[in-house]
Amino acid sequence: MLAIRDLHTHYGLSHIIQGIDLTAAAGEVIGIFGRNGVGKTTLLKTIAGWVRPTSGGIRLDGVDLGGLSPDAIARRGVGFVPEDRRIFPGLTVRENLDLGLLQRRGRGRAAERRSVDEVFARFPRLAERRRQLGTTLSGGEQQMLAMARALVGAPSLLLIDEPTEGLAPMIVEQIFGIIRDAKAAGAVVLLVEQNVHGALAVADRFYAIERGRVILAGDARLDKDRAALLDAIAV
């Protein structure tokens, strides 16, 4: 269960997030929509701890995440797949995945190996390339790796920023498939996506953001709410 209360974030003097309230239950996929520069990415970065909130609360399963360092937040079960994937170029595919295991430490070697084996079974392309450096992968494979790296630590909250941007339709379908898997595993997923129609197909609920505020919240399965969303963000 994720509960965000009256969240404010500044970049220097600019007030980016201007009081966002958002709740999500385990196993819910929440679509976050809005035009460029309305604060969607900043919202995810604030939750992940890359940017410190000015005020407001972020609680995940009753634990307060506000003001913690990014690694402390990761270890409390938050997985982050940022825009442009941020694959480590000097690390192999396997090493990139191994770092993801640090989110859940103390599970023991056997459990960790099982997690990695599961990921490789789910992503055979990554298994074939496990010894290659991260940057030798194609864009779609790098996105897979970024997702896999966040999922291998079994996060209870998964933050995903623009995962399908610039990818071929077949890969896009796979990415949404992975999001469905995370949902089935009981994670809360916050999905920022320009591909509104694709994202609405996997989302349970959505929030539309404008100038750092929520202007609309609705049910992704209701035609009425979907129409209101498309109207609100003018796509």
Next chain:
Amino acid sequence: MIDYLQFVLAPQMITGLSLGVAVVLVALGLTIIFGLLDVINMSHGEFYAVGAYLALSLGAAGISFWLLLVLVPLLMIPIGFAVERGLIQRVFNAPDRHTTTLLLTFGLGLVIEEVLAVIYGPNTQRPPTPIRGAVEVFGVMLPNYRLFLIGFGVAVMGLVALVVYRTRLGAMVRAAAYDRDMAASLGVPVALVFAGAFAFGLALAGLAGVLLAPIYSVFPTMGRDFILLAFTVVIVGGMGSIAGAVVAGLLLTQVQAVSSLFISPVWSDPIVFGIMVVMLMVRPQGLFGRLGRA
């Protein structure tokens, strides 16, 4: 010709190699700290001096040299943690980090130099050589201690490379060097990795101090000349590059050693710094890429 090789060139190259190995250890610490923290540690040479003085004092107190090889680097680790956490982190997030950390570590170096002078006096001292004698290989006389220094130093370099490039801890270090935020969001304890890398760099500098103390003299400002060479090595090899520190360290010390046979040794520093200047003009990124980059 053979005589020249046996009695002049080979011994000179072995002397250069033993110095080179110690320079590489100091440069490795510098380059790891730079690669990870983006901090140029101007006090690194003084920590090399601290290592040498610790070896001198503890050796005089009866602790064997072999134990000091382990003990002194271990003692440098808490010092490194204290400096990183207590001083560097205080200014780390300042907007002009490069200037403030440069000045901070420069000042720290001066303080350490003065403290060493107050405790030990300004005069040079020298601990006894732990291994005496020499072996003859193909007619070349090789001092045993220098051979040991070379072997031990190379083993340490191999171990560093193994840890950085073949272990999960090393993957954490490379990841944090390349992208601190992303590494943290995977659960890498970046603050600990940064402090640990700084402490590890100081441990390597301290180790170089222990190794060189029996050959070169120990005095409070001993770090100054040495650190200039180490900085040159790091710039020529590539700031933040481990392979670069090793290759450039061994190469530049050989250039010094061999060139001083043909022209006055007075010229060995200008030649090495000249190589650095040329390098900065034609290939400013250095010979090899930075830590964490492919």
